[in-house]
Amino acid sequence: MGKIRVLIAKPGLDGHDRGALVIAQALRDHGMEVIYTGLRQSPIQIAQAAIQEDVDVIGLSSLSGAHRTLFPKVIEALKERNAGDIPVVAGGVIPSEDIPYLIEKGINKIFTSGSSTDVLANYIKQLISPEAINVAPPKKIAHIGIAVQSIDQAISFYTDMLGLKLEGVEAVESEGVKVAFLKIGESRFELLEPLHESSTIQKFLNKKGEGIHHIALEVDNIEDRLTQYKQAGVKLINEEANTGAQSSQIAFIHPKVANGVLLELCQHDEGSES
Amino acid sequence: MTERNKWEQSVEKTVKRFPERKDTFTTSSDIEVKRLYVDENTDQYEEKLGYPGAYPYTRGIQPTMYRSRFWTMRQYAGFGSAQETNKRFRYLLEQGQTGLSVAFDLPTQIGYDSDDIMAEGEVGKVGVAIDTLYDMEQLLDRIPLDKVSTSMTINAPASVLLCMYIAVGEKQGVPLEQLTGTIQNDILKEYIARGTYIFPPKPSMRLITNIFEYCQQNTPKFNTISISGYHIREAGSTAVQEVAFTIANGMAYVDAALKAGLDIDAFAPRLAFFFNAHNHFFEEVAKFRAARRIWAKIMKEHYKAKDAKSWKMRFHTQTGGSTLTAQQPDNNIVRVTLQALAAVMGGTQSLHTNSRDEALSLPTEDSARIALRTQQIIAHESGVADTIDPFAGSYYVEELTDKIEEAVNKYIERVNELGGAVKAIEEGFMQREIHHNAYETQKSIEKEEEIIVGLNKFKLDEEVNPDLLKVDEALEQAQKESVESIRKSRDQEKVHETLTVLKEQAKMDDVNLIPYILDAVKQYATIGEICNVLREEFGEYTGV
Numbered sequence: 001m002g003k004i005r006v007l008i009a010k011p012g013l014d015g016h017d018r019g020a021l022v023i024a025q026a027l028r029d030h031g032m033e034v035i036y037t038g039l040r041q042s043p044i045q046i047a048q049a050a051i052q053e054d055v056d057v058i059g060l061s062s063l064s065g066a067h068r069t070l071f072p073k074v075i076e077a078l079k080e081r082n083a084g085d086i087p088v089v090a091g092g093v094i095p096s097e098d099i100p101y102l103i104e105k106g107i108n109k110i111f112t113s114g115s116s117t118d119v120l121a122n123y124i125k126q127l128i129s130p131e132a133i134n135v136a137p138p139k140k141i142a143h144i145g146i147a148v149q150s151i152d153q154a155i156s157f158y159t160d161m162l163g164l165k166l167e168g169v170e171a172v173e174s175e176g177v178k179v180a181f182l183k184i185g186e187s188r189f190e191l192l193e194p195l196h197e198s199s200t201i202q203k204f205l206n207k208k209g210e211g212i213h214h215i216a217l218e219v220d221n222i223e224d225r226l227t228q229y230k231q232a233g234v235k236l237i238n239e240e241a242n243t244g245a246q247s248s249q250i251a252f253i254h255p256k257v258a259n260g261v262l263l264e265l266c267q268h269d270e271g272s273e274s
Numbered sequence: 275m276t277e278r279n280k281w282e283q284s285v286e287k288t289v290k291r292f293p294e295r296k297d298t299f300t301t302s303s304d305i306e307v308k309r310l311y312v313d314e315n316t317d318q319y320e321e322k323l324g325y326p327g328a329y330p331y332t333r334g335i336q337p338t339m340y341r342s343r344f345w346t347m348r349q350y351a352g353f354g355s356a357q358e359t360n361k362r363f364r365y366l367l368e369q370g371q372t373g374l375s376v377a378f379d380l381p382t383q384i385g386y387d388s389d390d391i392m393a394e395g396e397v398g399k400v401g402v403a404i405d406t407l408y409d410m411e412q413l414l415d416r417i418p419l420d421k422v423s424t425s426m427t428i429n430a431p432a433s434v435l436l437c438m439y440i441a442v443g444e445k446q447g448v449p450l451e452q453l454t455g456t457i458q459n460d461i462l463k464e465y466i467a468r469g470t471y472i473f474p475p476k477p478s479m480r481l482i483t484n485i486f487e488y489c490q491q492n493t494p495k496f497n498t499i500s501i502s503g504y505h506i507r508e509a510g511s512t513a514v515q516e517v518a519f520t521i522a523n524g525m526a527y528v529d530a531a532l533k534a535g536l537d538i539d540a541f542a543p544r545l546a547f548f549f550n551a552h553n554h555f556f557e558e559v560a561k562f563r564a565a566r567r568i569w570a571k572i573m574k575e576h577y578k579a580k581d582a583k584s585w586k587m588r589f590h591t592q593t594g595g596s597t598l599t600a601q602q603p604d605n606n607i608v609r610v611t612l613q614a615l616a617a618v619m620g621g622t623q624s625l626h627t628n629s630r631d632e633a634l635s636l637p638t639e640d641s642a643r644i645a646l647r648t649q650q651i652i653a654h655e656s657g658v659a660d661t662i663d664p665f666a667g668s669y670y671v672e673e674l675t676d677k678i679e680e681a682v683n684k685y686i687e688r689v690n691e692l693g694g695a696v697k698a699i700e701e702g703f704m705q706r707e708i709h710h711n712a713y714e715t716q717k718s719i720e721k722e723e724e725i726i727v728g729l730n731k732f733k734l735d736e737e738v739n740p741d742l743l744k745v746d747e748a749l750e751q752a753q754k755e756s757v758e759s760i761r762k763s764r765d766q767e768k769v770h771e772t773l774t775v776l777k778e779q780a781k782m783d784d785v786n787l788i789p790y791i792l793d794a795v796k797q798y799a800t801i802g803e804i805c806n807v808l809r810e811e812f813g814e815y816t817g818v
Contacts, residue, residue: 012380012394012395012396013380013381013383013384013386013392013393013396013470014380014396014400014469015380015464015468015469015470016468016469016508016509017469018508018509018510018596018709018712021709021712021713022510022709022712022713022716025709025713026713026716038816038817039469039817040384040392040469042391042392064380064396064399064400065396065399065400065635065636065745066380066394066395066396066399067395068395068747069394069395070394070395073394073395093633093634093635095634095635095742096739097739097742112600113599113600113633113634114599114600114601114729116720117716117720118720254735
């Protein structure tokens, strides 16, 4: 496909165009074609320009507080011209409480002060061609992590009652835990015992008691995946992979992203048993 | 008589009018704090620094600086209706603020009435909506204009708002020569960075020189322009570019006034400046010192001004809005404190401290009070105002001051080579330089080469949403109705007559338009009506 075409527009009378200009330049650096309307455009002028220039996406910027009136008018003007399918993103000085209203009125996403231009560019790329973020689905559930006070005390149920095979016990200093792996089909249970008071597992136990702590997904190319997630604004606990048990590369995704479930990405080296 | 003796004499004269705040200034350990610390052994002391209140004013423009009077604490405010803003003004005055500073909404700043289609969604948002003299009367209700000085951030239609202010002054019975205040009236930086222009450069420069001339004769205590680097910096410039482009613009105004036949020493003393204060503390302090020295040299050596008042760069400072973060907004209080301190160490005449929530919205009353308290704490508790220009003689600050002066002069030369500031703006030179730096800044923040606390480092998972000021959406409708009812109740014929005369006079380049605008204002002509008459004659600027 050709270059993504973007219209950056300043609706209303606001003259602050530092942000609009910086974003125009950043999107150009990301290989997009950017048309900037200049200041003081009415919603109708913006809709007309978008249609005339045949853009894929519109970016609106306002710092004057007129967004609640003007942004929805741009959407209306697009719909009136049968161009309601052009997505609109927006930014500027927008109080967070106004965001739901603007989304409801048809703005795809609001990027407020402090947003990174990379995140914006990747959002647009994904919006226009969703396959742009190209990640294979995880291969399997690598393990389910269960926080326990003591592996020694917990282990007998898993081995004796369930009859699972204990593969080994090791200390993972980077995470402050001792882990025991129990094989179950193509997957495993991972029992986690804190090594010290400041271990995250100890904090988990203090807060919630014993129980399921995380689910680990087996992936390829963990670093690429993390980079893409980062650019797409996916909240990560580890922006770079650390070394985990069995010399795997691991990184955690923030539980907010996955409906309260803590997900771990892990990648085992070629050849290592997994 | 030595320079030192001259300074001592000027101190004696000054303290008679403005006694020092204390008989003696001391530290907690009872060490005396002297008025001035000097190393007169350096050869270049007098040439480079000079004494406070003496050429080239590196150390400040008054002989005693803040030993006598603190800077003016002037918080920029305005939102919604004139009545509402009037309440905030009187609150700020009660809280110890010493000057007013009016923010107008965008329709007012661009010369549209509140019911103009172009004004939609903008009425009362970033400032107060003023359509006619009636609104101005409400805005200044019970504020004595002979005692309070008022700064108005108004540029393209500055002449109209100045006339409204004068008309209110007359109604209050204040003699015109007692009116004090400032209009921003700096159109060149609007083309460069701020965007509230109406007319093309040539007629805009005419209106500005008309104001210079009118005020010199009628309101001699009014600052006729505030040549502003603030917005240039906010748009992304460096400290050096801020000073360079501001001074280049200043020279363009001086050139225009000279060309219109005004005498330099008649208008130059009423030129004021307006700078930004960002986070790099020492660079900011040095920037202010350098700016004063550069302007003094230009006025004395290049323009041959004779009156020392023409050499002095008096300036207002505002802390840097673009340095504030929406994340962890309370951190902004600390940024503002550092920036305000730099402005004070740089010898500012007045100061606006930003509120912590300005990356999110207009400030709430609580935030605006903390911002004012920040200045009051610096003034009354820190002791930094007890001696003059305490950073003088610091190897670092003096070298920074020299280096900034050098770099600024290079930029000014480049602007002159392009044919002066107006030409450089029309050619997009300054805009490109600023944008280039803005983009580089953004990249270095994203790469975390530049750390912004709370934004790209030391982040919080959960941001707390503070309470924000909301402008009532119903206000726009109320203001539309108000201007409509004023239109119905005034003497239509007289309005028409004054506007027709204004239009005729605007055709003639050598006529001063201010008295004609004043006539129209007094008949309650709207700002839109007046600006439309001028739009028809002057045309509109549409950007580079």
